[in-house]
Amino acid sequence: xxxxxxxxxxxxxxxxxxxxxxxxxxGPSTSASDTNGAGHAPRPAGPLGRxxxxxxxxxxxxxxxxxxxxxxxxxDVTITTLTQLQALKDVVEITGKLSLKGIPDLSELQRLRxxxxxxxxGPNPALPSLRGLExxxxxxxxxxxxxxxxLRNTDALGGLRSIGRSLxxxxxxxxxRVGPFAELQSIGNDLRLIDNAALTxxxxxxxxxxxxxxxxxxNNSALTSLxxxxxxxxxxxxxIISGNAVLPNLDGLGSVRSVxxxxxxxxxxxxxxxxxxxLRSVATHVIIRRSPALTSLSGLGSLRVVGGELxxxxxPALTSLSGLxxxxxxxxxxxxxxxALTNLDGFAAIPAMGNVILRDNGVLTSxxxxxxxxxxxTLFIQNNASLTNLDGFVSLQSIGNxxxxxxxxxxxxxxxxxxxxxxxxxxTVTNNLALxxxxxxxxxxxxxxxxxxxxxxxxxxxx
Numbered sequence: 001x002x003x004x005x006x007x008x009x010x011x012x013x014x015x016x017x018x019x020x021x022x023x024x025x026x027g028p029s030t031s032a033s034d035t036n037g038a039g040h041a042p043r044p045a046g047p048l049g050r051x052x053x054x055x056x057x058x059x060x061x062x063x064x065x066x067x068x069x070x071x072x073x074x075x076d077v078t079i080t081t082l083t084q085l086q087a088l089k090d091v092v093e094i095t096g097k098l099s100l101k102g103i104p105d106l107s108e109l110q111r112l113r114x115x116x117x118x119x120x121x122g123p124n125p126a127l128p129s130l131r132g133l134e135x136x137x138x139x140x141x142x143x144x145x146x147x148x149x150x151l152r153n154t155d156a157l158g159g160l161r162s163i164g165r166s167l168x169x170x171x172x173x174x175x176x177r178v179g180p181f182a183e184l185q186s187i188g189n190d191l192r193l194i195d196n197a198a199l200t201x202x203x204x205x206x207x208x209x210x211x212x213x214x215x216x217x218x219n220n221s222a223l224t225s226l227x228x229x230x231x232x233x234x235x236x237x238x239x240i241i242s243g244n245a246v247l248p249n250l251d252g253l254g255s256v257r258s259v260x261x262x263x264x265x266x267x268x269x270x271x272x273x274x275x276x277x278x279l280r281s282v283a284t285h286v287i288i289r290r291s292p293a294l295t296s297l298s299g300l301g302s303l304r305v306v307g308g309e310l311x312x313x314x315x316p317a318l319t320s321l322s323g324l325x326x327x328x329x330x331x332x333x334x335x336x337x338x339x340a341l342t343n344l345d346g347f348a349a350i351p352a353m354g355n356v357i358l359r360d361n362g363v364l365t366s367x368x369x370x371x372x373x374x375x376x377x378t379l380f381i382q383n384n385a386s387l388t389n390l391d392g393f394v395s396l397q398s399i400g401n402x403x404x405x406x407x408x409x410x411x412x413x414x415x416x417x418x419x420x421x422x423x424x425x426x427x428t429v430t431n432n433l434a435l436x437x438x439x440x441x442x443x444x445x446x447x448x449x450x451x452x453x454x455x456x457x458x459x460x461x462x463x
Contacts, residue, residue: 073088073091077094086108089109091112102123110135114137115138118143122146124148130153131156132156136160138164139160142163143166143168145172154204159183167187168190169196171195174198176199177204181207187212189237197221201224201225201228213236216242218242220244226250230254231255241267247269251275256279257278257279261282266289272299272323276300286311288310288315289313295318297318304328306330309331320341321341324347335359337360338361338364342386344368345368351372353375357378374398375396375398378399378400378402379393381404381408382404386410388412389416393417396419399420401425403423407432422447424451427447429454432458437460441455
């Protein structure tokens with residue numbers, strides 16, 4: 001790719017500040033010997049008619065000057081001083097990446113309309129606004145607005161119509177709102193809104209109707225609503241809502257029907273998952289984790305397919321898994337450290353699962369919600385202090401890998417596994433203080449086992 005050239009001498013006698021370009025690769029430059037009488041380089045024929053190059057203040061601009069009202073820079077540009085920025089005051093297009101770092105004012109970019117690569121704004125600790133970018137219409141790569149501690153709004157981007165890849169707004173301490181992006185209807189890849197402590201509203205994103213990648217909303221401690229995202233029917237990537245301290249609900253996501261990965265984590269004000277009511281399929285995992293106020297999974301009533309695992313962990317107020325009645329396909333289940341969860345009711349008829357892991361659920365007394373499963377890859381049951389029986393596994397016939405039942409102090413029998421006839425991997429029943437060793441041995445003798453057998457630390461056989 002052609003690179004913009006920064007020269008210390010030019011045909012105009014100007015001095016070019018070093019360091020404007022990211023790349024050190026030399027490109028075409030203008031010298032006194034190859035300029036025409038107007039001080040311009042010769043204009044060879046090109047695909048747009050006559051291509052042209054002009055040097056001003058040490059920056060070489062390349063493009064069809066006959067066709068454009070301003071100038072085009074071919075290549076990547078990094079600006080770190082206002083002096084360097086002034087050299088771009090007539091530029092309409094930069095074909096590569098534009099990085100703006102340590103700049104307090106962007107007003108010299110008032111003619112810029114197109115950036116072919118990424119536009120990176122930040123870190124700029126003294127930049128209060130994006131004034132100067134009002135004419136910007138298209139970004140071919142990412143738009144990154146990061147580490148601008150004085151930035152309060154992004155109003156100047158209201159004319160932006162296209163972002164080819166991702167929009168990232170991250171670590172802007174005073175930014176209270178994003179947008180308005182009145183003409184922006186789609187983002188080619190991800191939308192990332194992360195660590196913006198003052199961000200309260202996403203209203204400026206209301207025009208967006210499609211995101212080609214994922215939606216990441218994380219650690220925005222003042223954010224109270226996602227309602228502005230109501231027009232999104234689908235995401236090409238993940239949906240991750242994490243660490244938003246005062247976000248009370250997921251309203252605004254009600255049009256989303258499919259995602260690649262779903263993760264709801266660490267949102268202390270979230271009590272349920274209402275707002276995801278249209279979600280039907282998740283290609284990989286669903287992770288519901290570390291949400292201290294979450295009491296149920298209501299809101300997932302339309303979910304039919306989970307291509308990976310459903311992981312529900314570390315939710316101390318969660319009492320029920322109800323809300324999953326429509327679920328037809330589930331590759332695995334990981335339920336752990338949910339201190340108030342008493343049962344697994346709420347699952348529909350799912351005949352086959354991958355790994356099923358039930359661990360450290362202190363008041364779990366029943367696994368009846370899994371009564372339709374006939375096969376699993378692994379069944380791992382550990383340290384569930386109140387679990388007295390496994391009657392919920394009455395239909396389970398085969399385990400393709402491991403069976404592990406360990407450290408469940410209230411477990412008194414294994415009668416719920418009476419239909420089990422095959423374990424292809426290891427068979428482990430250990431340290432269940434109320435479970436008779438004879439019960440474990442009786443199950444062992446009834447099952448064809450392909451791996452190692454370990455039975456130890458259980459209660460002695462009755463006399």
